[in-house]
Amino acid sequence: MALKMEKTVGSRKLVLVLDASAFIYGFNPLSVEEASYTVPAVEAEIIGNEVAYTRFSIALNSGRLKILSPNDNAIKEVKESAKRTGDAHILSETDLQLLALALQLREENTPIIVTDDYSIQNVARYLGIKAVPLATFGIKSIIKWVRYCPACRRKYQESYMGDTCEVCGAKLKRKCLKKISIINHNSGEG
Numbered sequence: 259m260a261l262k263m264e265k266t267v268g269s270r271k272l273v274l275v276l277d278a279s280a281f282i283y284g285f286n287p288l289s290v291e292e293a294s295y296t297v298p299a300v301e302a303e304i305i306g307n308e309v310a311y312t313r314f315s316i317a318l319n320s321g322r323l324k325i326l327s328p329n330d331n332a333i334k335e336v337k338e339s340a341k342r343t344g345d346a347h348i349l350s351e352t353d354l355q356l357l358a359l360a361l362q363l364r365e366e367n368t369p370i371i372v373t374d375d376y377s378i379q380n381v382a383r384y385l386g387i388k389a390v391p392l393a394t395f396g397i398k399s400i401i402k403w404v405r406y407c408p409a410c411r412r413k414y415q416e417s418y419m420g421d422t423c424e425v426c427g428a429k430l431k432r433k434c435l436k437k438i439s440i441i442n443h444n445s446g447e448g
């Protein structure tokens with residue numbers, strides 16, 4: 259399946275930066291022309307998922323997927339940006355690394371982050387990095403998030419605008435309540 263956008267921007271190549279959900283929901287780096295990148299923490303997250311990890315390993319061994327650790331400067335810049343967008347308390351260490359890797363790759367390429375994570379998309383937009391949902395590749399997923407207080411366990415709806423617990427003042431965390439994925443096999447691949 260081809261991305262419906264320009265393959266190059268100037269002399270820069272389009273490259274994809276993949277989060278764990280991309281592999282879990284069925285994205286296959288071998289099905290696209292662009293080179294794919296991810297961070298070591300993503301490998302650690304999917305190693306227990308046999309189907310996703312098999313897909314990951316095949317792409318890695320083929321050379322179409324590369325694992326890179328972002329440099330400290332890129333991580334620092336992403337952390338600063340996440341503070342400004344209000345996503346710092348929601349982004350996981352893996353999310354920060356993915357954003358930092360995209361930022362680093364932008365020095366020589368045009369990175370596109372593939373993720374359904376709203377906070378990653380939000381910080382990417384702030385940094386001027388393109389982020390696309392998995393639906394771009396025919397993968398539809400519905401993620402239901404819940405925010406909760408790690409101290410008193412109180413749950414908060416998406417509509418709650420604060421980022422701290424109104425009872426005890428702790429910083430809220432977010433977890434995935436439900437994931438449903440629908441993979442479109444019309445391309446005949448996968």
Ligand SMILES: [Zn+2]
Pocket residue numbers: 407408409410411412423424425426427428
């Ligand atoms: Zn609380």
